[in-house]
Each structure stands twice: as structure tokens, then as C-alpha cells.
Amino acid sequence: MGRRDRVIVVGSVNADLVVQMPSLPAPGETVLDGRFSVFGGGKGANQAVAAARASLTPVAFIAAVGDDDHGREALARFAEDGLNYEHVAIDTTEPTGVALIMVDAAGENMICVASGANLALSPERIDAVVDDVFTTAGVLLASCEVPPETVIRAVERGRRHGLTTILNPAPAERRLATPEVLGSVDVLTPNEIELAQLLGDVHDTTAGGDDERLVARARRLCDLGCGAVVVTRGRRGCTIVNADGVTHVPAPAVEAIDTTAAGDAFNGALAVAIAEGRPLEDACRWACAAAALSVTTHGARPSLARRAAIDRFAGEQPC
Numbered sequence: 001m002g003r004r005d006r007v008i009v010v011g012s013v014n015a016d017l018v019v020q021m022p023s024l025p026a027p028g029e030t031v032l033d034g035r036f037s038v039f040g041g042g043k044g045a046n047q048a049v050a051a052a053r054a055s056l057t058p059v060a061f062i063a064a065v066g067d068d069d070h071g072r073e074a075l076a077r078f079a080e081d082g083l084n085y086e087h088v089a090i091d092t093t094e095p096t097g098v099a100l101i102m103v104d105a106a107g108e109n110m111i112c113v114a115s116g117a118n119l120a121l122s123p124e125r126i127d128a129v130v131d132d133v134f135t136t137a138g139v140l141l142a143s144c145e146v147p148p149e150t151v152i153r154a155v156e157r158g159r160r161h162g163l164t165t166i167l168n169p170a171p172a173e174r175r176l177a178t179p180e181v182l183g184s185v186d187v188l189t190p191n192e193i194e195l196a197q198l199l200g201d202v203h204d205t206t207a208g209g210d211d212e213r214l215v216a217r218a219r220r221l222c223d224l225g226c227g228a229v230v231v232t233r234g235r236r237g238c239t240i241v242n243a244d245g246v247t248h249v250p251a252p253a254v255e256a257i258d259t260t261a262a263g264d265a266f267n268g269a270l271a272v273a274i275a276e277g278r279p280l281e282d283a284c285r286w287a288c289a290a291a292a293l294s295v296t297t298h299g300a301r302p303s304l305a306r307r308a309a310i311d312r313f314a315g316e317q318p319c
Contacts, residue, residue: 004138007051007271008163010062010126010154011044012118012145013088014097015070016260016300024104034102039299040077041099042118043143043170046261050268050304051141052083054290055275060133062154063146064089064121070096071117077301087129091120097145107256107295113145121146123153134161139275141267143168148175152184159184164274167226168267172197183225187280189267191232195221214239215246230284232266234259237288240280249284252292252317261300266291269310289314 021034040049048061061083065071067090074096078085097116103109134140140158142151142165151167158165166187169176172194182188190198195217218229218241228242237251269290273283290310297303305313 004136005275005277006057006059006137006139007055007275008060008062008133008137008140008158009044009048009051009268009271010121010140010142010146010151011047012042012097012115012143013045013063013065013071013074014042014099014113014118014145015039015074016041016099016101018101018103018260018299020103020258020298022105024102024108024110037299040074040301041101042097043145043168043264045074045078046264046300046304047141047143047168047268047271048083049078049081049301050261050265050290051272052081053304053306054269054272054310056307058082058084060084060087060137062087062121062126062129064091064117064125066090066094066096066117067092068095070098087125087133089121089125091117094120101260103258103260103298107259109258109260111260115145118146121150123147123150126150126153126157131161134158134163137161137163137275139164139166139271141166141168141271143170143267144173144176145171148173151176152181155181155184166267166271166274168263169194169198170263174198174200177221177224179225182221185226186228187270187274188221188226188229189232189270190229191234191263195229195231211239215241228280230270230280232263232291234262238266238284240284242280247281249281249288251288252313254292254296256295258298258303259295261303262291262294264300265294265304268304286310286314289317
């Protein structure tokens with residue numbers, strides 16, 4: 001393989017404190033009989049690990065953790081997955097980020113996050129990464145649990161170095177939906193809710209809406225400058241909107257038990273597939289297989305499949 005098939009991931013690191021429970025509580029309600037677990041998490045870290053497990057070449061991760069047990073545990077787990085964490089900063093003023101996650105019997109979840117050291121990932125930390133990390137990579141993937149100005153700096157630097165840039169706007173940040181930012185983004189990967197939020201459609205942010213409205217929204221973002229919008233749609237797969245038209249990629253049918261990291265599995269695998277030179281539709285098909293596999297296992301990090309499993313599962317699906 002060539003030297004430009006590597007992936008850089010920029011994003012967050014969290015400790016996921018997870019309670020699996022029969023049902024999600026309503027406001028003011030207490031639900032008993034939950035089961036508690038701690039996993040590595042954060043959209044950035046999950047995407048970086050997903051990419052590392054799926055890739056044949058090293059994946060570099062740019063992030064920040066606190067000088068605490070959660071941070072040290074995160075670095076140890078990155079090492080186990082062969083992830084290059086040389087550019088994960090250790091911040092001495094803020095703790096490692098923490099996510100509180102509730103998952104019900106159907107695999108649906110509710111999440112709240114204390115960002116901690118993720119907010120210490122400044123644009124200057126992006127600037128401090130040596131050029132060699134960028135010149136040996138082909139794809140940069142960034143998500144939005146770190147400061148927006150850092151995300152912007154990352155995609156701009158990726159574009160300057162000729163990388164394919166993928167922006168996962170999760171959570172959605174309207175400041176990113178501008179020509180100045182999206183002009184540096186090759187592939188934007190919102191889910192249906194984030195797609196609406198990016199455009200300020202605050203009165204209609206439900207998933208599962210009609211295809212015509214989804215495509216119209218995606219085209220508005222393409223008009224702002226990004227090369228393609230890939231809308232992830234859960235069990236319905238994803239929809240690609242770009243200058244070539246509209247393509248729907250179905251998801252393999254599976255029984256979901258935990259959807260926490262499905263989007264991260266998709267984005268990590270998508271970055272690897274694009275870095276390897278696969279056409280966007282083929283890359284999305286492989287990423288849908290990775291995401292489908294992820295929802296069949298409890299816990300964000302344990303659910304991220306390795307390359308052999310993704311290849312095997314994708315090969316079992318009808319064309």
C-alpha cells in the first residue's frame with residue numbers, strides 16, 4: 001500500500017459509565033434492576049479505535065485526557081489496540097471526560113457528558129503536531145465533542161496537506177455549517193437529527209423523516225461547500241448525497257442490543273475504506289457492515305469489530 005493510506009482521527013476521550021436497564025426513565029422516575037459497567041468511550045476515541053481495528057496501517061489519534069486514572073486507563077487501552085497516541089495530550093488542570101450512559105432492553109440509549117480535558121484540545125495542539133503525521137496520511141476524521149475552533153483547525157490543516165477530510169458533526173454545531181468550514185470538508189456524516197440541527201431546523205429534528213426532505217437538507221449542505229453528505233440512518237443504512245446524485249446504502253439486518261457506538265463504528269470504518277481508495281458507495285457499504293456488527297454487542301468499545309470480522313460479515317450480505 002502507498003504511504004497515503006493512513007488515517008488521522010481528531011476528537012474526544014471519555015470514560016463511559018454505563019447502566020443497562022429494562023427501560024429508560026422518564027423525568028423524575030427511578031428505574032431499578034440496572035447493571036453497571038465502565039468502558040472506554042468518547043466519539044473521537046471510539047472512532048480512532050474503530051479505525052485502528054479495521055485498518056492495515058497505523059492510525060494516529062489527536063486528543064486530550066486528564067492526569068488521572070481514567071486517562072491512564074485510556075492510554076493503556078489505546079496501546080492494546082495498536083493506536084498511535086503520541087499526540088494525545090495529558091492535561092493537568094481538567095479530569096478526563098466522563099459520559100453517563102443509560103441503555104434500555106431494546107438497545108436505545110440516553111447520554112450526558114462532562115467534557116473535562118476534551119475542552120483543553122486547543123487549535124494550538126493541532127498546530128503542534130509534526131507535519132510528518134499529515135504527509136503520511138490520506139484521511140482526516142474529526143468529530144465535535146472538542147472545541148469547534150479545534151475541529152475547524154483540524155479540517156483546514158488536513159485540506160492543506162491534501163487529505164480527504166471527513167467531519168462527523170456529532171453533536172451538531174451550527175458554527176460548522178458555513179462555506180468557510182464546509183469548503184474544507186470532503187465528506188460530512190450527520191445522522192438525521194444532526195442534519196436538521198446543522199441547518200437550524202429546530203422544530204423538526206426527529207429521525208425517520210421522509211426521504212425528500214432529508215435529501216433537500218443534504219443538498220443545502222453540499223451547496224455550502226462540502227463534497228458529499230452521508231446521512232447515517234440507523235437500521236435503514238445511509239443515504240449519500242453529492243454531485244453524482246442520491247444513493248441509498250441499506251444496512252444489514254441484525255438484532256440490536258446496544259446502539260451506543262454504531263455511528264463511531266461507521267465513521268471509523270468509512271475513514272479506513274476511503275483511505276484505502278474505495279469508492280464512496282463501496283466504503284459506505286463496508287461501514288454499514290461495521291456499524292451493524294457493533295449494535296450486536298454491549299458497550300461502545302467492545303462492540304467495535306476488527307477487520308476480519310467486518311470483511312466476513314460484509315461478504316455474507318446480499319449484493
